[in-house]
Amino acid sequence: MNIDRPALDVRLVPAAVTSWAVTAAGILWPAGALAVVVAAAIAASALLRWYSVRAPAADRDGPEFGAAAVLAVALVGGCFALSIGLRAHDVRHHPITARVGTTVTATVTPTESPRVLGGGRLLFRAALRQVAGAPADGAVTVFAPGWRSGEVTAGRPTTFRARIGRPTRSDLTVAVLTAVGDPTVGRAPAAQRLAGHIRSAFAAAARLTLPPDQAAMLPALVLGDTSAVTAPAASDFRTAGLTHLTAVSGANVTIVCGVALLSALLVGPRIAAVFAFLVLIAFVLVVEPSASVLRAAVMGGIGLLAVLSHRRRQAIPVLSCTVIALMVGAPQLAVDVGFALSVVATTALVLVAPVWSARLTERGWPRPLAAAVSVAVAAQLVTAPLIAGISGRFSVLSVAANLMVAAVIPPITVIGTAAAVLASWWPAGAGLLIRFTGPELWWLLQVAHRVAAVPGASVPVPSGVAGVAVVAVAGVALVLGWRWRWVRLAVAACGVALLAWTVSGVVGSS
Numbered sequence: 001m002n003i004d005r006p007a008l009d010v011r012l013v014p015a016a017v018t019s020w021a022v023t024a025a026g027i028l029w030p031a032g033a034l035a036v037v038v039a040a041a042i043a044a045s046a047l048l049r050w051y052s053v054r055a056p057a058a059d060r061d062g063p064e065f066g067a068a069a070v071l072a073v074a075l076v077g078g079c080f081a082l083s084i085g086l087r088a089h090d091v092r093h094h095p096i097t098a099r100v101g102t103t104v105t106a107t108v109t110p111t112e113s114p115r116v117l118g119g120g121r122l123l124f125r126a127a128l129r130q131v132a133g134a135p136a137d138g139a140v141t142v143f144a145p146g147w148r149s150g151e152v153t154a155g156r157p158t159t160f161r162a163r164i165g166r167p168t169r170s171d172l173t174v175a176v177l178t179a180v181g182d183p184t185v186g187r188a189p190a191a192q193r194l195a196g197h198i199r200s201a202f203a204a205a206a207r208l209t210l211p212p213d214q215a216a217m218l219p220a221l222v223l224g225d226t227s228a229v230t231a232p233a234a235s236d237f238r239t240a241g242l243t244h245l246t247a248v249s250g251a252n253v254t255i256v257c258g259v260a261l262l263s264a265l266l267v268g269p270r271i272a273a274v275f276a277f278l279v280l281i282a283f284v285l286v287v288e289p290s291a292s293v294l295r296a297a298v299m300g301g302i303g304l305l306a307v308l309s310h311r312r313r314q315a316i317p318v319l320s321c322t323v324i325a326l327m328v329g330a331p332q333l334a335v336d337v338g339f340a341l342s343v344v345a346t347t348a349l350v351l352v353a354p355v356w357s358a359r360l361t362e363r364g365w366p367r368p369l370a371a372a373v374s375v376a377v378a379a380q381l382v383t384a385p386l387i388a389g390i391s392g393r394f395s396v397l398s399v400a401a402n403l404m405v406a407a408v409i410p411p412i413t414v415i416g417t418a419a420a421v422l423a424s425w426w427p428a429g430a431g432l433l434i435r436f437t438g439p440e441l442w443w444l445l446q447v448a449h450r451v452a453a454v455p456g457a458s459v460p461v462p463s464g465v466a467g468v469a470v471v472a473v474a475g476v477a478l479v480l481g482w483r484w485r486w487v488r489l490a491v492a493a494c495g496v497a498l499l500a501w502t503v504s505g506v507v508g509s510s
Contacts, residue, residue, distance in 0.1 A: 011069050012320035014045045015076045019327040022077050023334035026084030028170050034085055038077035045073040076324070084331055087172065094138055094174040096131055099164050104132040106177055107159045108140060112288050113199075114152055116227060121145045122152065128174065129157065138174035139332065141167070144183070149227065150200075151185060154288055155192030159184040172332045195286045199225055201423040202416075202430070209434040214441040217246075218434065221409070221444075222416035223287045224248035233445070238391070239452035241380070241398025242444075244345075245409065247338065248287045253296040255413045256283050286420070294330060295342045298322045315350040319343070337390055341383050348378040376402045381479070385472040392463035394471055401451045408440035 018041040025037040049070050108126035115123050122144040128136045142162070144152070152158050162177035188196065203225065206215040216228035226234070226246050237243045260276035267275070284297045323343065326333050333339040353374040360370035376399045388394045395401075415437050423430035451457055461467045481487040 009317050012317050012324075014041070014048065014069060014073045016320035016323040017041070018045075018073050018077045019080050019324050020334055022080040023084045023327045023331045026081065026088050027172060027331070027335050031085050031088070034081040038074075038081050041077050042070065042074050045070045080327065083328075087331060091138065091172050091174055096128070096136065096138065096164060096175045097166075099131065100166055100175070101164065103161060103163045103180060105159065106131050106162045106164075107157060108142060108177070109157050110142075110152055110154050111139075113154050113225070113227065114144070114147075114149065116149055122147050122149065124152070125173075126158075130159075139172055140175050140177050141173055142177045142179065144179040147179065147183060152183060153188060153192070153196045155188035155196075157186035157188075159186070169335075171335050191285055195288075198286050198420055198424050199223055201427070202420040203228065205419065205423045205427050205430040206434055208427075209431045210438055210441065213445055214438060217441055217445060218412070218416055218437060220246040221412050221441075222248075222252075222420060224293070233448070236445075236448040236452040239393075239395065239458045240401040240448045241395035242401055242405065242448050244341070244383075245405075245444075248293050248296075252287075252413055253280065253283070253293070255410055256280070256417055259414055259417075283417075294326060294333065295322060295339055295346075298325055315346075319346055319350070337386060341386055344382045344386070345379045348382040349375060352378040352381070372403060372406050376406070381475050384475060385468040388461045388471040389464055389466075389468035392460060392467060393458045394461045395458050397451050397454060397457045401447055404447045404451075405444050408443055412437050412440050412444075 018038075021041065022034060022037050025033050049067060106128070107130040108128055110124050110126045112125055117123050122142075124142050124144075126140050126142050128138045128140050130136055144160075160183040161180040163180055165176040165178060167173040167176055187193075199219070202223065203215075203219045206218045209215070210218065213230070213233060216230060217233065219225035220229050224247060229246065234243075237246065257276045257280055260279040261269075261272050263272045263275055280297060284293055287293055289297070326339075353371070356374035356378065357367075357370045360374065361367050365373075380399045380402070384394060384398070415433050419430040419433040419437075422433065461470055478487070
């Protein structure tokens, strides 16, 4: 039985795509390219307007794309082109470029916790505060050989001698600073000191309660803190297609805000929405606002405002507003791969997964299984091209691995978040909660390790644009050909062959 679904409201989509495309073009290309991108966006919106008018009424799905929408695209394109053009000009002509190759005393404020690279080097992004005693601003990347891990934290002013180099990426970064000597570290704002204390207390409680591999993974899953994750574990997660679990994103925000909204049973929906909004702000401060966290947080905040105003939440308009808002507040996200992965995955979960889940349910699949399979396949389908372009590899068993661990992620997130709240003032209570995450973490690590050990679990593909195109074309061809029985049989045969290869490899190694 076919169920009529509400039409999707996509009127904000052209404006959101235009803001993203124009911002990315302004960062990556010369100023002249902005006019071409804006003109192309207006032409595309005018074509949609023409199709909306000419299409028969019976074929129209959703609100009509009117002349106001075309005008909105032109206005958004022009405003964003002017804004990013000025911003990019300031970055390219920043005063620090005159000091490239010199060594000066610099003061920065880290915007994220440092990552440990090979050879004990630290890497982090920061906001510039002073150069050679003079006030300065702009985003910088800092390499710090020999600094102790944990000495520098997000929000803590840091002064050091640095050799200035040109930025290696086009992402509105004005310079790369390579530290020379030890830093002088100041005092972070109270909110960030509290967030850092929560993170460190939670990690300490995990180390006291769990085996080393599980203790390293729990903060990564709950707070995105991957500083203690070993290289073998990170490699297993990457090969198995589970790396996204260690990057706090929409799933974590949804679980945390969903639990907070349960308070509506006691205090009503409006007070519960306010409480969830406060929880969301605290959660973002603790995990630090990465690209995926910002996207999920802004989308969650807009959704909570919809609850407060009693307006029906529609995912596509909310996601479109999120993209536009972030292009205004954090334009560097336009060229951030993590942000792109987050947006396309959310779009697939909103547009594709429900349709596939409904079709599987109509064919007799249990509803929870249909939803789980549809979500895993849809997310893999749209993110695989970008991941392949970045890494040069394609995870064959990603869908299977994600399905096998899907049931343990919500309890790890909920229990782990509660333990993180308790860790700073009641370590014993936090430790008790953390014990309940042990079996789930064991299962997750076992799945990642065993899937990564399967011969052919990850196959090489071209990197860059070629890899994106190859995997995207293959994915589209698979979706279009799935209706034919011989395609499904071929996929099943490949699965059987892969299983036989795995068994032969295990037997041969034993």
